[in-house]
Amino acid sequence: MVTQSQQETRDRMAYESTTMLLREQNDVACALVQDLLPLYLEGEVSSHSRDMIVEHLGRCERCAGFLAGAQSVQSQLRRHQVQRANTVKQDQPSQRLVASSCFLIRNVFHLLMSAGLTIATLMIFVGASSVRYNFLLPGLVFGLGLVCFTGLLLIGQWRQLIYSEWLLVILGTVTSLGFAFVMTL
Secondary structure, eight states, rough: OOOHHHHHHHHHHHHHHHHHHHHHHHHHHHHHHHHHHHHHHHHSOOOHHHHHHHHHHHOOOOHHHHHHHHHHHHHHHHHHHHOOOOOHHHHHHHHHHHHHHHHHHHHHHHHHHHHHHHHHHHHHHHHHHTTTTHHHHHHHHHHHHHHHHHHHHHTTTTOOHHHHHHHHHHHHHHHHHHHHHHOOO
């Protein structure tokens, strides 16, 4: 025979275990819904999952709060992406202008250095031609080779050279070596 206090204890234990079971099931459902929220926001869940999530969000304030926070973050990220894309579009013309002016300055520097070295080389070889041999043409070729090779070496842009600049460097070096060989004869 069961006394009334024992019956009350059993009822209370049954109630507590049912409540605990429901709370654990609710925690599992909340964890599942919170894991699916990013996919839900992107529209990547099935219709059955979407219905389950909507039903759960209607009952659970905590998960509804998570959804509101995720929607806020998502809208801020989209706004930031749009602003960044607009900034990049606005900066492109100025970046092109800076790049073209650097290219122009580099080419003018090449030209001035080439002209200066060519004039210096010609002055040396014109003076030598009046003394010993006719070195005017070899001096000119040597000077141009020296200008190309030295100019590119001083600028230090070996990795950015285009095909025609490499051709000038190679021709200048070969010509310089050829002239040095002729001088020894």
